[in-house]
Amino acid sequence: MRSWKRAAGSLALMLMVSSAALAHVASNGFLVVQVHGQQLSGSIELAVRDVELAIGVDANRDGKVTWGELRAGEPQLMKYVAQHLSLGSQDSDCPVNFQALQVNERVDGNYAWLPFTALCPLAVRQLRIRYSLMDDIDPSHRGLLTLIDGAISQTGVLGGKGAPALFTLDAPSRARAFVDYLQAGIWHIWSGIDHLLFLFSLLLPAVLLRQRGRWEPVPRARPAFFSILKVVTAFTLAHSITLSLAALDVVRLPSRLTESVIAASIVVAALNNIFPLVTENRARIAFAFGLLHGFGFASVLADMGLPHTARLLSLLAFNLGIEAGQLAVVLAVMPVVYAFRSGAIYRRAVMPWGSAVIAALALVWLVQRAFLPTG
Amino acid sequence: MLALAPIGVAWPAPYLPASDAQVLAELPVGARHESAPARELTRSRLDIALPLAQFYVSRARASGDLRYLGYADALLQPWLRQAPVAPAVLVLEATILQSRHAFSAALVQLDLALQAQPDNAQAWLTRATVLRVQGRYTEAMAACVHLASQADAAITDLCRQSVAGLTGNLHAAYAAIAALPRQGLASEARAWRYSELGEMAERLGDDAAAEHWFNEGLQLAPEDFYMRAACADLLLRQARAAETLQLLTGYESMEPMLLRIVIARQLLGDSHGAQDRALLSGAFEVEQQRGEAVHRREQARFLLDIAQQPEEALSAAQDNWRVQREPDDVLILLRSAQAAHHPEAAAAALAFLQQQHLEDVRLEPYRRALR
Numbered sequence: 178m179r180s181w182k183r184a185a186g187s188l189a190l191m192l193m194v195s196s197a198a199l200a201h202v203a204s205n206g207f208l209v210v211q212v213h214g215q216q217l218s219g220s221i222e223l224a225v226r227d228v229e230l231a232i233g234v235d236a237n238r239d240g241k242v243t244w245g246e247l248r249a250g251e252p253q254l255m256k257y258v259a260q261h262l263s264l265g266s267q268d269s270d271c272p273v274n275f276q277a278l279q280v281n282e283r284v285d286g287n288y289a290w291l292p293f294t295a296l297c298p299l300a301v302r303q304l305r306i307r308y309s310l311m312d313d314i315d316p317s318h319r320g321l322l323t324l325i326d327g328a329i330s331q332t333g334v335l336g337g338k339g340a341p342a343l344f345t346l347d348a349p350s351r352a353r354a355f356v357d358y359l360q361a362g363i364w365h366i367w368s369g370i371d372h373l374l375f376l377f378s379l380l381l382p383a384v385l386l387r388q389r390g391r392w393e394p395v396p397r398a399r400p401a402f403f404s405i406l407k408v409v410t411a412f413t414l415a416h417s418i419t420l421s422l423a424a425l426d427v428v429r430l431p432s433r434l435t436e437s438v439i440a441a442s443i444v445v446a447a448l449n450n451i452f453p454l455v456t457e458n459r460a461r462i463a464f465a466f467g468l469l470h471g472f473g474f475a476s477v478l479a480d481m482g483l484p485h486t487a488r489l490l491s492l493l494a495f496n497l498g499i500e501a502g503q504l505a506v507v508l509a510v511m512p513v514v515y516a517f518r519s520g521a522i523y524r525r526a527v528m529p530w531g532s533a534v535i536a537a538l539a540l541v542w543l544v545q546r547a548f549l550p551t552g
Numbered sequence: 553m554l555a556l557a558p559i560g561v562a563w564p565a566p567y568l569p570a571s572d573a574q575v576l577a578e579l580p581v582g583a584r585h586e587s588a589p590a591r592e593l594t595r596s597r598l599d600i601a602l603p604l605a606q607f608y609v610s611r612a613r614a615s616g617d618l619r620y621l622g623y624a625d626a627l628l629q630p631w632l633r634q635a636p637v638a639p640a641v642l643v644l645e646a647t648i649l650q651s652r653h654a655f656s657a658a659l660v661q662l663d664l665a666l667q668a669q670p671d672n673a674q675a676w677l678t679r680a681t682v683l684r685v686q687g688r689y690t691e692a693m694a695a696c697v698h699l700a701s702q703a704d705a706a707i708t709d710l711c712r713q714s715v716a717g718l719t720g721n722l723h724a725a726y727a728a729i730a731a732l733p734r735q736g737l738a739s740e741a742r743a744w745r746y747s748e749l750g751e752m753a754e755r756l757g758d759d760a761a762a763e764h765w766f767n768e769g770l771q772l773a774p775e776d777f778y779m780r781a782a783c784a785d786l787l788l789r790q791a792r793a794a795e796t797l798q799l800l801t802g803y804e805s806m807e808p809m810l811l812r813i814v815i816a817r818q819l820l821g822d823s824h825g826a827q828d829r830a831l832l833s834g835a836f837e838v839e840q841q842r843g844e845a846v847h848r849r850e851q852a853r854f855l856l857d858i859a860q861q862p863e864e865a866l867s868a869a870q871d872n873w874r875v876q877r878e879p880d881d882v883l884i885l886l887r888s889a890q891a892a893h894h895p896e897a898a899a900a901a902l903a904f905l906q907q908q909h910l911e912d913v914r915l916e917p918y919r920r921a922l923r
Contacts, residue, residue, distance in 0.1 A: 202807070202835050203618040203842065220566075225577035226619075233585030240579045245572030279566035280576060285835075287576040290566040315622030316629060317652075319842050334842055 202285050204318040206310050208335065210264070211325040212346060213482050217271055217295040221258055222281055222288040223310065230314045232257050244280065247289060251278045254289060258310065262320075264295050265305035265341075271297035304344045308335035327482045327491065328357040351487045358491040362498020365477055366506075371439055371542065372470055373506060374535050378446035379408045379459050380511065381528055384518040387453055392528060394518040401518075404459075405511055409503070411460040415467025416474060417496055423475030424483065424492050435472040437547040442466035443539035450532035474499060582611060582623070594627050598638060601627045605644055612651060614775040616806035618846065621648050639665040643675045646682075653846050653875055655682050673702040680711050687877030689719050689908060706737050710744055717752050718879070720909030726752040743773035747782065754786060755879060757913035762786055777806060784812040785880075789914070793819035807835055811850050815857050829858060848872035852884045862891035870897060877904065879912045886918035895922045 204227055210219040225242050229235055234250035235242050255275045264271045273295045281290040304324065311318035320335030326346050335342055366372060383404040385392040395401045422428045446462060449455055455462060474495075483491050517523045569576070586594075594601040605624040612620035625648050631641045642665035649658035659682055665675040680695035696711035709732060717725035729748055737745065746769025753762035766783035769776065780799065787796040796816040803809035810832060817825050836851045849872045856865035866888040873885050882901050889898035902922060905915065 202838060203844070204622055205838060226579060226583055229577070229579055229585055230583060231585070235579060235584070241575045242577045242579065243572060244569040244574045244576055247576060248572070279568055281566040314626055315619060316625050317622040321838065321841055332841065
């Protein structure tokens with residue numbers, strides 16, 4: 178999945194670079210704050226043009242701001258932002274630490290992108306933001322806030338004269354959290370093609386029987402149904418166990434390891450269809466590798482975080498979302514597979530060549546995840 | 553994670569530029585950091601602050617760059633806090649508010665200016681313009697009448713005839729403005745005359761004359777982007793897409809112009825406009841998030857003609873109608889109401905047309921269909 182994300186990112190960037198037109202919009206700053214208990218992380222972005230107005234970075238006064246000039250102004254920029262942006266939780270301040278400056282390209286030009294972390298004395302329930310960036314230079318400047326707490330995000334507009342803005346985090350009800358995490362689970366399984374490919378590799382032969390070194394169609398629906406049920410249940414049970422253990426911080430595995438082993442599991446399952454070693458108890462393979470897929474799900478959940486108010490409920494919802502998404506795909510695909518099981522095309526082409534394609538794809542992922550530097 | 557990013561805020565993909573020499577921004581005129589002493593000077597000397605603010609407002613007009621309005625506003629803010637506020641400061645602040653389509657707030661500033669200085673011609677003229685855009689024609693006419701004693705006759709005539717042309721006297725008003733001598737007029741008033749004549753000719757159904765007036769006007773004032781947009785609309789209405797693109801070359805950075813470029817490309821069957829469409833819809837969404845409505849009319853048109861979402865277009869056109877009521881605002885409302893099959897949504901606009909005797913042949917087909 179990491180490779181998908183990377184591909185999507187570079188595509189978006191290309192579209193922006195090739196766009197000659199820069200829309201003239203009012204001045205906006207973009208503030209992203211992600212809450213993890215008492216930790217905050219996020220970024221603040223100001224247009225390079227606005228940075229020039231605020232602190233003056235065009236050192237050679239040629240009307241152009243280069244990366245070198247902007248970078249030279251980094252300490253000044255951090256100082257300026259620290260003076261005009263502060264975060265607090267309940268009654269206390271959350272001191273902000275900036276990290277290295279980067280550049281982000283937006284539709285109206287380049288922005289200086291400053292990532293930061295902040296530590297609050299207590300878990301954040303109400304976030305207080307004082308935002309006065311640019312206010313004496315361009316009073317129409319506004320900060321557009323995205324506040325993320327687990328799968329729940331809210332937006333806000335900051336700036337203009339007035340008191341600091343307050344954002345309450347535990348406002349979303351448990352029902353809302355449940356629905357949000359359920360959706361996140363479904364979305365994850367549908368977009369996370371590697372989990373589905375693993376499952377398909379195990380299900381493709383579920384409508385066949387291995388007899389005297391050849392694949393034969395199962396005579397009746399009943400055994401096929403139970404074979405599918407066993408595989409799906411074993412996979413579900415296994416990944417639910419490890420997902421819960423990891424999400425609740427009982428066990429932690431490095432994500433590079435789990436992602437690599439997930440890719441390896443697909444290679445193994447797909448190759449087993451071409452050169453069968455295990456033909457009877459595929460449910461055992463499903464269980465063994467399912468444990469590892471659970472760690473994969475957990476790393477997604479860790480990226481999102483669990484809301485402090487409804488940890489177990491949200492975990493359950495995310496897990497149910499994964500199961501629902503998976504079940505929907507199985508219900509849609511298996512009747513088709515069952516209908517075509519007797520044909521020679523299914524046994525001689527779909528099974529071996531489909532499995533070969535899956536194995537090849539997974540092998541690429543395995544190499545990417547295990548040996549290439551992460552992006 | 554990408555799907556969890558909220559709509560409207562592009563997920564950042566920050567990077568470290570490979571070279572120190574990479575240019576990140578070209579600074580437009582006047583967008584430079586001012587030293588603290590220079591800024592102090594604009595706080596202590598109105599004769600420095602005011603012309604600079606005026607310069608920024610004129611840059612905003614010419615370039616469509618809304619940031620300039622903010623720079624002008626920043627210069628005026630300290631002076632707006634010092635009672636009594638100079639009328640010239642109030643009038644310029646009103647102009648800024650008007651440019652942001654904050655019409656009610658603009659009128660408040662103008663009233664304050666006129667209380668302090670009842671014969672401030674600029675204040676009466678700006679007041680007439682704001683009221684006319686809001687469709688408050690009786691009050692707009694009254695403001696033009698006040699102007700008569702202070703401004704030159706030609707400006708007063710333009711002011712009055714522009715209102716008369718919207719209230720049942722289009723033929724006579726058109727003739728009166730056409731008869732105004734070109735010579736005595738200042739160049740801004742001459743540009744105004746051409747754009748008034750062009751729009752009136754269009755409303756009368758004489759597209760050839762309208763095109764002639766717009767062309768003359770653009771020769772005189774190439775930076776008048778309201779007139780350029782009006783001329784583009786005339787061409788688009790006649791499906792002259794290639795000429796529209798020619799007219800708007802070099803103006804891609806202005807949202808209203810980009811909108812018309814995308815519509816023209818669509819007419820030509822050019823399907824490569826995905827990034828421009830994304831750019832426009834992103835800009836409209838940010839504007840909406842900020843709670844502003846500078847380009848609500850354009851947004852409605854985007855939704856109707858490009859995104860082809862008539863329901864959403866109608867809702868934007870109705871929001872726009874609450875703020876401004878120029879003929880183009882009526883047009884987009886009627887078109888959206890018809891496309892969305894909600895004739896009842898056009899009732900208020902139709903009543904307004906009837907009541908004011910507003911004449912515009914462009915509106916007729918929709919008027920008949922929605923009655």
